[in-house]
Each structure stands twice: as structure tokens, then as C-alpha cells.
Amino acid sequence: MASGAARYDGHSAWYDQAFSVFHPPGEELAFLRQALGTGHGQVCVDLACGTGLCAQPIADAGYRVVGFDISADQLRFARGRLGAVARADACLLPVRDESVSVVVGMFFHTDLEDFAAAARQVARCLRPRGRLIYAGLHPCFIGPFVDRTREPAERVLHFAPGYDGTGWADRGSGDGSGLGGRVGFHHKTLAGFLGAIASSGLSIRAVREFSGGGVVLPRNIGLVAEK
Numbered sequence: 001m002a003s004g005a006a007r008y009d010g011h012s013a014w015y016d017q018a019f020s021v022f023h024p025p026g027e028e029l030a031f032l033r034q035a036l037g038t039g040h041g042q043v044c045v046d047l048a049c050g051t052g053l054c055a056q057p058i059a060d061a062g063y064r065v066v067g068f069d070i071s072a073d074q075l076r077f078a079r080g081r082l083g084a085v086a087r088a089d090a091c092l093l094p095v096r097d098e099s100v101s102v103v104v105g106m107f108f109h110t111d112l113e114d115f116a117a118a119a120r121q122v123a124r125c126l127r128p129r130g131r132l133i134y135a136g137l138h139p140c141f142i143g144p145f146v147d148r149t150r151e152p153a154e155r156v157l158h159f160a161p162g163y164d165g166t167g168w169a170d171r172g173s174g175d176g177s178g179l180g181g182r183v184g185f186h187h188k189t190l191a192g193f194l195g196a197i198a199s200s201g202l203s204i205r206a207v208r209e210f211s212g213g214g215v216v217l218p219r220n221i222g223l224v225a226e227k
């Protein structure tokens with residue numbers, strides 16, 4: 001499978017059109033707004049910013065938003081929504097040590113193998129007491145081991161073996177979005193996901209679960225971690 005860049009390159013027009021209507025979802029947006037507080041003109045890094053769909057609430061909270069993403073195609077769209085964007089790997093961020101108060105990461109831990117390396121970069125860039133605000137797909141309830149496509153009609157989920165199998169699932173994530181089938185999906189267990197943050201040296205201060213449109217079980221998870 002190709003690198004993170006190639007995974008989204010060529011899919012950005014589809015991604016932006018498919019997600020711009022409802023992304024970020026309402027509960028996650030409220031969580032983001034509450035965690036952001038007021039920025040007073042400080043810089044906030046939007047890590048793996050994609051096409052910039054989460055930039056407006058960050059700017060509305062009074063931050064100067066700087067977006068990084070590995071996909072040039074995604075950044076083509078983000079440029080119109082963010083003050084500043086640059087192509088960079090989240091695992092090798094071109095940001096000075098202890099220079100940023102807030103990093104926002106939305107829905108990217110399933111798009112790269114080494115989420116722990118990205119978390120370490122976040123920890124390095126954050127000032128003391130700086131915060132990571134993260135939301136993404138719930139490792140327990142979205143993945144190649146669960147089929148949620150019939151959930152809305154039947155109010156039932158179909159689980160299969162495979163939760164403990166960390167790795168790329170190129171046939172998609174079973175969530176019905178169509179995204180995983182296009183760009184791949186890197187499944188991590190809950191322990192792998194939370195462990196990546198914990199091992200970076202950040203302290204997890206809050207964890208939330210969001211329905212994300214699910215009617216049986218949550219689809220998304222969010223957390224705030226502090227340096």
C-alpha cells in the first residue's frame with residue numbers, strides 16, 4: 001500500500017464533497033469548541049488538517065490556525081479555509097519545541113501506522129500545560145471486524161473476529177462511509193490508541209464517547225491530553 005500522501009491524493013475532491021456537509025459531527029464539534037476555550041490570537045496547529053473542514057471552529061475560538069497534512073491534494077482545498085498550511089508528516093513536524101499552546105487532531109489515527117510517533121511530535125511541540133484535543137473513530141466500534149452498514153435499519157451491529165489484529169485493512173472499515181475502501185484503514189486497539197498518547201508523556205485529562213450517528217453503540221471517541 002502506498003504512503004499516507006498517496007492514500008488521499010486523488011480522493012480529495014470526493015472527500016471534501018462527501019464530508020463537508022456534516023463534518024465535524026455536532027457532538028464532536030461541541031466538544032472541540034468547549035475544549036478550545038478562547039485562543040486570544042494564539043497559534044493552534046490543526047494536525048492532519050485534511051481539506052480544512054475543522055478550521056472554522058478553531059478560528060472562531062480566536063486562534064490563528066496553522067494546518068499540516070501529508071497530502072498535497074488535501075491541502076489544495078485546505079488553503080482556502082486556513083490562514084496557513086504546509087505539507088508535513090505528523091511524525092516529523094516542522095514546528096519548534098515547546099512553541100504551541102494547542103494542537104487539534106481530528107480523525108487521523110486510522111490513517112497512519114505510527115500514531116505513537118505523531119503523539120510524540122505533539123508532545124515535543126506543546127508548551128508546558130499545552131493541550132492536545134483529539135477526536136476520531138472509536139477503536140472498539142469501528143473497524144474491519146464490525147459491519148455497521150445495517151445499523152440504521154435493523155438497530156443491530158455484526159461483529160466478527162479481528163479486533164486484536166492491528167494493521168491496514170484495505171477493504172475498509174465497515175462503517176459505510178466508503179472512505180476506508182478508498183484510502184485504507186489502519187486499525188488499532190483501544191489500548192494501542194490510548195497507549196500512544198500516554199507513552200508520549202502527555203497526561204490524558206478527559207475522554208468522551210460520541211454517537212457520531214450510531215444508534216446502537218458510539219462511533220467516535222475524543223480526548224484532551226495535557227503536557
Ligand SMILES: C[S@@+](CC[C@H](N)C(=O)[O-])C[C@H]1O[C@@H](n2cnc3c(N)ncnc32)[C@H](O)[C@@H]1O
Pocket residue numbers: 004005008023047048049050051052053054068069070071074088089090091105106107108111112
Ligand atoms: C480522515 S482525514 C481527516 C482530515 C481532517 N482532520 C478532518 O477532520 O476533516 C485524515 C487526514 O490525515 C492525513 N494524514 C494521513 N497520514 C498523515 C501523516 N503521516 N501526516 C500528516 N497527515 C496525515 C491525510 O492526508 C488526511 O488528510
